[in-house]
Amino acid sequence: MLIQPRILKGFRDSLPEQEIEKSALIKNLVKTFESFGFVPIDTPALELTEVLLGKGGGETDKQMYRFQDKGKRDVSMRFDLTVPFARYMAQHYSEIYLPFKRYHIAKVWRGENTQRGRYREFFQCDFDMVGVDSASSDFEILMMMKASLSALGVDKATIHINHRGIFNRFLNHLGLAEKSVEVLRMVDKLTKIGREKVLQGLSEYTEKDKAELILDFIVAEDSFEKTLKKMCRLAGGPGEDSQRMEDIWAMAKELELQEGIILNPSITRGLDYYTGLVYETFLDELPGLGSVCSGGRYNNLASLYSKEELPGVGASVGLDRLLAGLDEINKNNLRKSLTDVIIFNMDPPLSGQYHKMAQQLRKQGIRCEVYPAKKKLQGQFKFAEQKDIPLGIICGVQEMETGTLNLKDLKNRESWESISLAEAIEKIIAFLDREII
RNA sequence: GUGAAUGUAGUUCAGCUGGUAGAGCGUCAGAUUGUGGUUCUGAUUGUCGCGGGUUCAAGUCCCGUCAUUCACCCCA
Numbered sequence: 001m002l003i004q005p006r007i008l009k010g011f012r013d014s015l016p017e018q019e020i021e022k023s024a025l026i027k028n029l030v031k032t033f034e035s036f037g038f039v040p041i042d043t044p045a046l047e048l049t050e051v052l053l054g055k056g057g058g059e060t061d062k063q064m065y066r067f068q069d070k071g072k073r074d075v076s077m078r079f080d081l082t083v084p085f086a087r088y089m090a091q092h093y094s095e096i097y098l099p100f101k102r103y104h105i106a107k108v109w110r111g112e113n114t115q116r117g118r119y120r121e122f123f124q125c126d127f128d129m130v131g132v133d134s135a136s137s138d139f140e141i142l143m144m145m146k147a148s149l150s151a152l153g154v155d156k157a158t159i160h161i162n163h164r165g166i167f168n169r170f171l172n173h174l175g176l177a178e179k180s181v182e183v184l185r186m187v188d189k190l191t192k193i194g195r196e197k198v199l200q201g202l203s204e205y206t207e208k209d210k211a212e213l214i215l216d217f218i219v220a221e222d223s224f225e226k227t228l229k230k231m232c233r234l235a236g237g238p239g240e241d242s243q244r245m246e247d248i249w250a251m252a253k254e255l256e257l258q259e260g261i262i263l264n265p266s267i268t269r270g271l272d273y274y275t276g277l278v279y280e281t282f283l284d285e286l287p288g289l290g291s292v293c294s295g296g297r298y299n300n301l302a303s304l305y306s307k308e309e310l311p312g313v314g315a316s317v318g319l320d321r322l323l324a325g326l327d328e329i330n331k332n333n334l335r336k337s338l339t340d341v342i343i344f345n346m347d348p349p350l351s352g353q354y355h356k357m358a359q360q361l362r363k364q365g366i367r368c369e370v371y372p373a374k375k376k377l378q379g380q381f382k383f384a385e386q387k388d389i390p391l392g393i394i395c396g397v398q399e400m401e402t403g404t405l406n407l408k409d410l411k412n413r414e415s416w417e418s419i420s421l422a423e424a425i426e427k428i429i430a431f432l433d434r435e436i437i
Numbered sequence: 438g439u440g441a442a443u444g445u446a447g448u449u450c451a452g453c454u455g456g457u458a459g460a461g462c463g464u465c466a467g468a469u470u471g472u473g474g475u476u477c478u479g480a481u482u483g484u485c486g487c488g489g490g491u492u493c494a495a496g497u498c499c500c501g502u503c504a505u506u507c508a509c510c511c512c513a
Binding site: 004006009059062063080108110112113114115116117118119122123124125185289290291292293294316317318319320321322344376377378379380381382384385392394406408410412413415 | 438439472473474503504505506508510511512513
């Protein structure tokens with residue numbers, strides 16, 4: 001009896017073309033992160049539940065993959081990279097300098113219901129800066145979000161930012177501090193269910209006039225400045241928090257990065273450890289997909305594990321969700337392999353020669369392979385096509401004797417006949433520069 | 438976790454009120470192009486997601502289950 005090959009709900013296999021695309025994106029992200037002076041770290045996939053859960057409970061608890069290990073320890077799979085990072089910082093505090101800027105690209109697991117762009121196992125690409133609480137660091141994260149998105153080839157996206165501090169002051173001002181959780185939850189639905197319904201929902205928690213005020217507060221004006229001004233007015237005047245926003249915006253203007261960034265007072269959610277600025281990013285063409293890159297400032301995350309004050313700010317790219325989105329927007333022309341040249345097997349006794357030729361190509365940085373068996377040329381062409389290999393070398397006995405070969409552009413079916421290996425290498429390199437990204 | 442929709446050849450789909458499954462594309466073989474894009478001829482494929490039930494008879498009705506998608510919840 002055969003075992004049926006299958007995988008768990010929300011978990012996915014990755015075919016070569018998908019994995020090639022994904023690892024190329026990761027490579028670009030790493031390059032971007034490192035260009036900002038961020039360093040890589042890693043943490044275990046499995047940790048003690050008490051470490052990951054903190055004092056929390058709530059939603060996190062429900063979504064964690066939690067079980068008892070063979071030593072009867074209560075353990076859980078990490079469900080994000082930020083909480084393990086907090087533990088990491090507390091544990092390695094003495095070995096680390098501040099401010100510490102790290103990136104971490106790894107899988108996380110959440111046992112929630114699946115949907116498009118929502119999986120139970122997915123990659124997060126976190127970048128955080130801890131040890132400082134400054135406008136400069138908040139802005140740097142914002143810059144990196146933009147840089148990361150463009151490194152990923154996403155040009156149509158909007159980053160929404162907001163400051164929780166201003167909102168809290170506003171709620172205090174209204175005397176609604178205790179209801180903040182409920183209010184925030186309602187507010188967050190603005191774009192989804194619309195003005196009227198939010199108003200209706202809010203009325204359950206407070207008087208009508210206050211609900212109107214809240215609604216007024218969360219609707220963005222037509223410019224960053226105007227929105228901020230209104231928020232300040234409603235929150236009882238400017239403060240440290242609004243000053244922070246102003247500073248960040250000033251820097252954005254200085255670098256001409258305002259495009260694609262908006263101050264959106266209705267963005268409030270995010271995990272409950274955020275204390276200041278919060279970021280969320282939506283694809284312009286697929287806002288329903290949810291945020292593809294979000295984060296914020298958390299000024300006491302490590303307090304669970306350490307007495308040290310460790311303010312931090314960071315964000316996370318949801319790589320798998322983003323990929324789901326990109327695939328939907330522009331059926332990416334995925335490559336099924338990264339081979340540049342295939343050397344066809346015209347005559348098996350020449351195999352040694354073929355491998356020698358391949359080695360010479362590799363020395364020039366050309367990725368190549370030798371067709372490993374005797375087969376009709378037509379079949380070999382078919383193979384090359386399935387593997388998306390752009391160039392082929394045809395070299396039979398006669399060519400070998402005269403020291404020449406035929407190089408063929410497999411897609412356009414044009415060939416350069418009877419050229420030397422050196423000439424072929426030149427042509428291959430020129431071709432790849434032109435055709436391959 | 439709650440509510441709903443969908444699940445038919447590799448793929449996109451058809452299959453009306455129940456009567457033992459079909460098309461395009463693809464794939465494969467042969468012929469013809471000096472080394473495959475054309476053309477011609479022929480061929481191929483399905484536990485109708487899975488498991489039960491109703492019925493003389495189920496892809497078609499009922500129940501369960503799994504997966505996907507949508508909404509809620511939450512989030513990347």
